[in-house]
Amino acid sequence: MTFEEIYSSIKKQEYAPIYFLMGEESFYIDKITDYILENALPEAERDFNxxxxxxxxxxxxxxxxxxxxxxxxxxxQLVVVKEAQHLKNIELLDSYIKNPLQSTILVINYKYKSLDKRKAFTKNIAQLGILFESKKIYENQLPDWITKYTNGLKLKIDTKASILLSEFLGNDLNKISNELDKLSINIPQGNTITADDIEKNIGISKDFNNFELQNALGKKDVLKANQIINYFSTNEKKHPIYVTIALLHSYFSKILKFHFLKNKTNDNSVASALGINPFFVKDYKSAAKLYHPKKLVSIINLLREYDLKSKGIGNVSSKNGDLLKELIFKTLH
Known part of the structure; x- marks a missing residue:
């Protein structure tokens, strides 16, 4: 069952005898467990059951x-096993799985890993209860996830704001949802969350961030790129060089990949091939005109070189801020 199907059924008080919730993404596991804990039993019955x-x-x-x-x-009654990934010999639960008590709701949280689906134990869970795998969301799926979650809060969010959030917080859905929940307290329902709201309430600069640096490099806007990296060099803890290098490596690799796509005219096809939101396809097309494949290979090699330098390999005294300035200069020239 999908998360939506499980959530819909438990909201209707339709409970299965067993919920085995596993996978790398803890957000959905916690969401299901918390709802069951809060709603399966009346408060007066919880002490004994x-x-x-x-x-x-x-x-x-x-x-x-x-x-x-x-x-x-x-x-x-409700029985919840948290951090079940640390249980020894978890497959010994199979004797209960095969013959569960219908008056018990057993919820097992098996986080950050998954059972082997080929084993009889896993198959028994899937057959006799609910087996749910919570997979890590891909970075290119984050803006859509953020939009959907925001809609659930009866708010809207513009594209730049969702990109800022996903870039700053990564694909940690718990962190993203927490920040959006906080924003929903200050922004009236029906309104749109903007980049200004993100900057004001969360502290992410709407003008000086890796997304804007990527855009500046994509347009070969030397002035803007230098303004951003100068800002980064004075805020190294907030903008670690390894994060910037990783994002730029991904960005320039996708531009290189674009050059060799057979179908460059269909935006949805390009977006799918590059793993990006269709909204940004036009930016990649523009960047590809300014960076030919040979230059892109050179930039990717530079990024690898400066990643090593930032870790002290081949570099004795240069600060990360100076390394970043060198890297951006060589990228643009």
């Missing part, structure tokens, strides 16, 4: 014994 275990300290036999216990003066 709600049990929470933690993988590092829990014992499989104790979990099974608790799950097989009948609820006390209630229609069901």
């Amino acid at each position: 709600q049990s929470i275990f933690y993988g590092k300290d829990a014992d499989i036999a104790n979990i099974i014994d608790t799950a097989r216990r009948f609820p006390m003066m209630a229609s069901r």
